[in-house]
Each structure stands twice: as structure tokens, then as C-alpha cells.
Amino acid sequence: MGSKLICLWPYRNWLPRCKKILSMTTDLYQHRGPLAVITLNNPPVNSLGHALRHRIVDALAAAQADTTVCAVILTGSDSAFCAGADVSEFGTPRQTAEPVLATVLSQVEDCTKPVVAAISGVALGGGLELALACHARVALDTAKLGLPEILLGLIPGAGGTQRLPRLVGLDIALAMLQSGQAQTAHQLMGSGLLDDVVSQDVLDAACARAIALADELAVNKFALPRARDRQLDATATLARTAQERDKLSPSQRLQPAYIALLDALEAATLPLDEGLRRERELFVQLQASTQSRALRHQFFAEREATRLPVQLQATARPVETVAIIGAGTMGAGIAICALDASLTVILLEQDDAALQRGQQRVSQHYQSRVSAGKMKAAVAAAAEARLSPTTDWAQLSRADLVIEAVFEDLAVKQAVFQKIDTHARPGAVLATNTSYLDVDVIANMTKRPSDVLGLHFFSPANVMKLLEVVRSAQTSAEVLATGMALGKTLKKMPVLTGNAFGFIGNRIYNAYRKQCELMLEDGAWPEEVDNGLQAFGFAMGPFAVADLSGLDIAWRMRKSQTATRDPRERYVAILDHLCDQGRLGRKTGAGYYTYTEGEGKQAKVTDDVVRNIIAQASAQRGITRHTLTAAEIQRRALLAMVNEAALLLHEAVASRASDIDVVMVQGYGFPRWEGGPVFWARQQDRAALAQELQALARGSGHGFVVADASVLLD
Ligand code: NAI
Numbered sequence: 001m002g003s004k005l006i007c008l009w010p011y012r013n014w015l016p017r018c019k020k021i022l023s024m025t026t027d028l029y030q031h032r033g034p035l036a037v038i039t040l041n042n043p044p045v046n047s048l049g050h051a052l053r054h055r056i057v058d059a060l061a062a063a064q065a066d067t068t069v070c071a072v073i074l075t076g077s078d079s080a081f082c083a084g085a086d087v088s089e090f091g092t093p094r095q096t097a098e099p100v101l102a103t104v105l106s107q108v109e110d111c112t113k114p115v116v117a118a119i120s121g122v123a124l125g126g127g128l129e130l131a132l133a134c135h136a137r138v139a140l141d142t143a144k145l146g147l148p149e150i151l152l153g154l155i156p157g158a159g160g161t162q163r164l165p166r167l168v169g170l171d172i173a174l175a176m177l178q179s180g181q182a183q184t185a186h187q188l189m190g191s192g193l194l195d196d197v198v199s200q201d202v203l204d205a206a207c208a209r210a211i212a213l214a215d216e217l218a219v220n221k222f223a224l225p226r227a228r229d230r231q232l233d234a235t236a237t238l239a240r241t242a243q244e245r246d247k248l249s250p251s252q253r254l255q256p257a258y259i260a261l262l263d264a265l266e267a268a269t270l271p272l273d274e275g276l277r278r279e280r281e282l283f284v285q286l287q288a289s290t291q292s293r294a295l296r297h298q299f300f301a302e303r304e305a306t307r308l309p310v311q312l313q314a315t316a317r318p319v320e321t322v323a324i325i326g327a328g329t330m331g332a333g334i335a336i337c338a339l340d341a342s343l344t345v346i347l348l349e350q351d352d353a354a355l356q357r358g359q360q361r362v363s364q365h366y367q368s369r370v371s372a373g374k375m376k377a378a379v380a381a382a383a384e385a386r387l388s389p390t391t392d393w394a395q396l397s398r399a400d401l402v403i404e405a406v407f408e409d410l411a412v413k414q415a416v417f418q419k420i421d422t423h424a425r426p427g428a429v430l431a432t433n434t435s436y437l438d439v440d441v442i443a444n445m446t447k448r449p450s451d452v453l454g455l456h457f458f459s460p461a462n463v464m465k466l467l468e469v470v471r472s473a474q475t476s477a478e479v480l481a482t483g484m485a486l487g488k489t490l491k492k493m494p495v496l497t498g499n500a501f502g503f504i505g506n507r508i509y510n511a512y513r514k515q516c517e518l519m520l521e522d523g524a525w526p527e528e529v530d531n532g533l534q535a536f537g538f539a540m541g542p543f544a545v546a547d548l549s550g551l552d553i554a555w556r557m558r559k560s561q562t563a564t565r566d567p568r569e570r571y572v573a574i575l576d577h578l579c580d581q582g583r584l585g586r587k588t589g590a591g592y593y594t595y596t597e598g599e600g601k602q603a604k605v606t607d608d609v610v611r612n613i614i615a616q617a618s619a620q621r622g623i624t625r626h627t628l629t630a631a632e633i634q635r636r637a638l639l640a641m642v643n644e645a646a647l648l649l650h651e652a653v654a655s656r657a658s659d660i661d662v663v664m665v666q667g668y669g670f671p672r673w674e675g676g677p678v679f680w681a682r683q684q685d686r687a688a689l690a691q692e693l694q695a696l697a698r699g700s701g702h703g704f705v706v707a708d709a710s711v712l713l714d
Contacts, residue, residue: 028040028055028059029058029059029063032073033207034068034070034214035069035070035072035207035210036059036063036071036073037075038056038059038060038072038075039075039076039077040052040056040075040077041055045079045080045082045083045122046076046080047084047085047087048082048084048085048086048104048127048130049086049089050086050097053099053100053101053104056074056104057099057103060072060107060108060115061107063111064111064112064113069113070114070211071113071114071115071210071211072114072116072210073116073118073206073207073210074108074115074116074118074134075117075118075119076119076120076121077120078121079120079121079122080121080122080127081118081119081120081122081131081143082122082124083122083124083125084124084126084127084128085126085157087152087299090296091287101126101129101158102157102159102276105129105130105132105133105159108130108133108134109133109134109226109228111135112224113214113217114135114136114213114217114224115133115134116137116195116206116209117131117134117138118203118205118207119137119138119140119145119202120140120142120143120202121144122143122182123139123146124145124146124147124148125148125149125160128145128147128164129158129159129160129163132160132163132167133159135224135226136196136225137194137195138197138206139188139194139196139198139202140197141185141189141197141198141199142185144183144185145184145185145193146176146180146182146183147160147164148180148181148182149180150257150258150261151180152292152299153255153256153257153291153293153295153296153673154257154283154287154292155177155261155264155279155282156177156283157284157287160177160279161264161267161279162264162267162268162279163228164177165232165265165268166227166230166232166268166272167193167230168191169192169232170232170236170237170268171240172192173268174240174244174265177261177265178261185197195209196209227272231270232268232269233269234269237266238266241262241265244262250534251537251671251673254291254537254671254673255291255673256285256286256291257286257291257292260282263282264278264282267279290674291674293675293679294675294676294679295675297661297675297676298662298665298672298676298679301658301659302493302662304659305656305658305659306484306488306494306495308480308484309496309655312471312480312496313477314477314478314481315481316481316482316484316485317400317401317427317429317481317482318400319343319400319401319429319485319486319489321343321344321345321400321401322343322345322346322399322400322402322403323346323395323396323398323401323403324348324402324405325348325403325404325406326348326349326404326405327347327349327354327358327362328354328358328405329460330405330457330461331403332347332358332361332365333457333461333462334457335362336362336365336366336461336462337462337490337491337492339383339387340383340462341489342386343489344388345386345387345388346388346390346395346398347359347389347390348389348390348391348393348395348396349389350391355389355391358389362384363384366380366384393419393422393423394423397424397425398425399424399425399428400429401431401482402424402431403431403432403455404416404417404420404432404433404434408434408436410437410438413432413434413442414442414445417430418446420446421445421446421447426448427451429451429479429482430443430446430448430453431452431455431483432452432453433455433456433457435456435506436501436506436557438501439454439470439499440472440473440499443472443473449472449473449474449475450474450475450476452474453470453471453472453475453479453480454470454471454497454499454503455469455487456468456469456503457492458505458667464666465491465492465493465666465667466505466662466663466667467492467495468495468497468505469484469487469494469495469496469497470499471496471497471498473499493666495662495663495666497654497663498654499653500648504648504654504659504663505664505667507653508645508660508664508668508677509668510644511640512542512644514572515637515640515696515700516529516533516541516543516637517572517575518570518572518636518700519633519636520574520617521572521574521617521618521623522623522626522628522699523618523623523625523627523628525606525614526543526592526593526606526610526614527593527606528628529543529628529637530544531630532629532631532634532637533633533637536634536638536674537670537673538669538670539669539671540669543591544604545669547585547586547595547604549585550584550585550586550587551579551583551584551585551591552579552584555575555579558575558576568701569701569702569703570700570701574613577617578591578592581609583609583610586602592610593607593610594607594609636696636699638677638680639692639693640696641664641677642678642689642693642709642712643696643706643707644707645660645677645678645681645707645712646709646711646712648660650707650708658678660676660678661676662676664677681713682713686713689709690709693706693709694706
């Protein structure tokens, strides 16, 4: 080996000629002077499926055997060095068929000729692990590198937790692995991960690095730099991981990957092969965990949700100018996300005072982004310059799409839609942001109901990702496609829903909240319900949420339904009694809880007034209150969601079961690592689930419709 390398010396003389000498030997193996260039070629993102792994191993073997080759370059395309494992192989025989990724990496690392990664585009997950096994890494400054496995409930399974800390130290490795977020090569400069970061010609730079390594190897016979030859200090590492264990948040504690990650990092104090064995053990356990399966389910469900069913696919109409009617909480938030997406925005209000308030909401948002250092002043100014506040309805004629966000009152919305119909240009898409009202009734106020749809944003509209795209009876496919496309432009997660009271999300949430209210009457206190559901992983319990958003909205709706409510229904009047006493939630200092101000923070406490109201409600219904365990609370709440989800699917309000999970995770704080109500239902015993739904119906009283949950399970 050594003599062959010496006869090629000095390699640097080859460098200027490298570009011209390219001779194909396999589909991904080329000569570049004395260098072998292995170009990963599995579009679009070079995911490391079985076929590609095989080809890399073959190409490496060819380079190793080729006496005219002194070093190897591993590279990808401009947009992707390699985006990691092929997720579709998970759980299939191909995933474990040799060469597995670990075999590929050990062959890279053990290659006796220097192997240099030339990285542009993304190097993620297994892609970055491949680069870590190389003897040097050269990246374009814009390249994005990261180990996102934690976001799928996993840890890297091919050395990421072992080689990364050995190269960059525990602190940087921990930050990268725990966040799962990619960073640019520019940001990672100086971390020890990259040997060179360049602003152009990454392949040339990698060739230069490879030649330098080959030269040094030839002359000095030095050991090639390998992560394998380093180890973390055991005492310092264990002290640090102990601290990190204490710092894990409640939601991280519910996800085994966060603990496993710390276990794996501790193994970076061992010789590499032992560390790799430990990492693999942990990876295999995590792969089978419910949490990881749930997170992978969400990943695929989200990708699927943004695609319209085949029969509804059409070409979207172009949208550059959006008019928003109503500059309140929602209108201002929608305006901000449209401005952030570089759209031109017309913001229309009923009078100057309301318009000014709306405009201020938008301005304050941008001011606070700039003062927090999160946005450049020039970018904020450009966004605000695209905003045209107005009270002149004639301005609507400039809009490609109009979104109505006025009060949730059918008569008001109907009047507004008549005006929109007068002023909007033919072909403009007309949307309502209603939460509950019938989109058909609103659409029928216009002479063009096929141009009308619902675009249900969530509050705060510039933060929440979910967007329900509501199809009314007459909405055209083109208009639906435009709604979905707008969602993507606004960086939202658009999900198609039918036009039913509350669409998908609010309808399930109402069933859930109602079940939680029944639990109050049966014997639980608000904090017991909230704590039980938080322990399951919900961001907040339903009563804390109700206090935060204000009880008066639900109160108004309940009052409007009084006349039509079936008197046999088991109606829980606790919320009405709270509102009667002026307890409208946080904004009045009291709701289901009492709020006290202290040290600039609002603390919530339980109080006897609420307990008395609840105890009286139980007594009036003749219920002897009994304690509900956290497990019972969780189960009843989840069963209520599952039942409603099955009804929605039966009624074709949801077009796919997995869409329901996306809505509940993205819009309602359902823990992502539990997958959503449909995923949860699929983990239950089928017969037991059916029986439990029957029992839930009996407890919930007249009017509760039991669904056949098998529709969710098949
Ligand atoms: P809001 O009360 O904050 O704002 C409504 C705005 O509409 C007010 O500024 C009002 O001046 C304006 N407005 C009323 N009538 C008008 C008219 N004829 N012409 C022009 N402007 C008019 O209400 P918010 O919360 O923004 O809700 C708006 C819509 O969004 C409602 O349909 C609501 O159900 C829906 N929504 C609200 C959510 C929330 O959390 N607040 C979440 C999702 C949807």
C-alpha cells in the first residue's frame, strides 16, 4: 500500500488537471486524477436505501483496489449530500439487509486511503453519519447538517451519538442531537465537525484536502484522522449527563428517546465499537417504541394531508394579493403570515378606529420581532410596506383571494359576503375563517358559491401551523386547490375537511371537552382532569385552555342552542354558572380557577366557589361523587375523541383517518408522540375498544351517538 502511494507522490501536482480527467467506471464512481470520486446518486435526496448502500460499498472496494487511486471523495448532488436513511425501509427486510449503514460506515472509516466528504445541500441523519465516518469533511457554507432522529422518537443508529461527540465534544453534540435541528456549515465553523468550509467549489476544496492527506500519509505514514481514535472523558461526561437528566422537561420525560440519547452519549466514553453496540441496542428498542411509531405515523400523515384526494386535484389559481376583512385577533394574525410570505395584503375594516387598532397589531408584531433581534428592520419595513389598510370596499377588486375574519355571527358574515360579491373581481377566491358556521349558507349569499370555501386558521394565526380547508357543497376543485396552495405558501399545514359544525378539529375538541365536563359532575375536580391529561402529554388541560381563551365564547354558543337542545340530553351547566358569576376566565381573574398576580406572573389556584358549583351540579343530577384516577380520566377523554373521529370519517367530513391525527396534533395540543386519536385507537384491543365506547355512551347519557370505530382501524 505504502509503496504504491509513494509512486504517485506528489499528488498535489494533479490538482489543476483533476477537473478534466473523468472516466466513468461505475454509475457513481469516477476518476479525477489520482482520486476516486464517489457521487451518491439516488434522487431526489440521496436517501440511503439498500441499493445505494450496496453501490457505495462496491465503489469503495473498487477505489481501495485501484492502485492509481490515492484518496477517495464522497459527494452528492448540489441539493443533497445525503438526507439520511430511507424512512420507507423502516421495519422492512431491506432495512436490515447487508450492507447495513453501519457496515458502509466502518468500510469508509477503515479504508486505508483517505476518504473525504464533499458536502453541499443537506447532510442529515444517516447522511451526516456517513460524513462523520470519513477522515475529513469539507462543506459549502450553505450546506445544512443535522441529526433529526430525535424528532422521530429515535437516536441516530449508525454512530451519530458516538462519532459526533468524539469530534465536536459533548456540549455541541448534545445541542445538535437534542434539538434535532439542522445548522448551516457556516454556523458550524470552528466546531470541529468540518475541516474546511468554503463559499464555492466544494469539490475542488475536498480534492485539495484529500491530496494533502494522501501526501502526508505517503510521506509521514501518519494515522488517518478518525473519530474512532478518540474517546470522551468518563467523569466529566457522566457529571454532565446527570445534569441533563435533571433538566429534561415533562414532555421529554414522556419520550424515551431523550433518556436513551443521554445513555448513548455516556457510551461515547467507551472504545468506539462498544459505544456503537450500545447505541444500536438503544436504537432498536426505540424503533419498536410506541412513541417512535407514533412520530413516524405523524410524519407520513402530515405529508399525506397536504395532498388533495385524486378526484379533487386541480390547478390552483395564482394568488399574489390577499384581502382580509376584519382586522381583529384573527385578521391581523392572518395578515402577518401573508405579509411574511411576501404577499400583498389589503386589510379592510368597518371604521377608522377599528382599522387603526388592527394596523397597530400588525406594526407591534413587527416592532417586537425587530427589537427581539429575530427580524432585520429592513425586512420588517418591507413587509409592512406591502400592507394596505383601508375602509374602502372598492379596494377588494385588486385581490386574488379574500379572507373574511369578522365577528362569528351568521347575519354579519352574510352581509359581508354580499358586499364581497359586489366588489371582488370575477375569479377571485372567497374564503371565510368561521369556526363553526355553515359555509354553504355563507356561500349562498354570493352569486358564485363555487368560488367560496372555508379557510379556518387557528389562533395565533401567525404561529399555529394548522389550516382547515373547508369544502362546501359547491366549492370547485380549483378553488380547493387554491386554498391548499395558499396554505403551503403561508407555511401552514393545510388539511381538507367537509362542511360540518366545527369541521374536524372543533368537533372533536367539543366532544372531548364535553366528556371532561361530565367527569366534573361524576366526581373529578378541574385540576384533576387537567393534570391527568397533561400527564398524558397534552400541552394544557381543557379547563386551563377554556380559562385562557375565555368562557364567554362557549357561553354565548350554548345560549344560542338553548331553544333547540334536547331536554333529555345530559347537559353540564357548570360553565354557565361560572359565567353567571362573572367568571369568564383569565381575563376576569377567575374561571375554572382563580388567578393571582405575583412577580409579574399569573398563578392559577383552585377555589371553593368552583368546588361548590361543581358539587351542586353533581347533587342536582343525583350523582354521588367518586374519585376518578388519572388513567380513567385519560381513557374517557381519549375514547370521546376516538368516537367523534370515527363519526367524522363515517360522515366523510374527514377524507382520511390520518388527517384527523394531523388536525389534533397540529391544532389542539394532542401529544405528537402519541400520534393522535386514530393512532391511539389502533394501539387498543379492538373488542375492548368497542365495549368501552358502549360504556362511554351509557355514562354520557341521551344523545351520545356511538360510532363503529372499526372504520378507524382498518
Ligand atoms: P375579533 O372580534 O377580534 O375581530 C373581528 C373584527 O371584525 C373586528 O375588528 C371588527 O371590527 C371587524 N368587523 C366586524 N364586522 C365587520 C364588517 N362588517 N366589516 C369589516 N370588519 C368588520 O374576532 P376574531 O377573534 O378575530 O374572530 C374572527 C373570526 O375568526 C370569527 O369568525 C371567529 O370565529 C374566527 N376564529 C377565531 C379564532 C380565535 O381564537 N379568536 C380562531 C379561529 C377562528
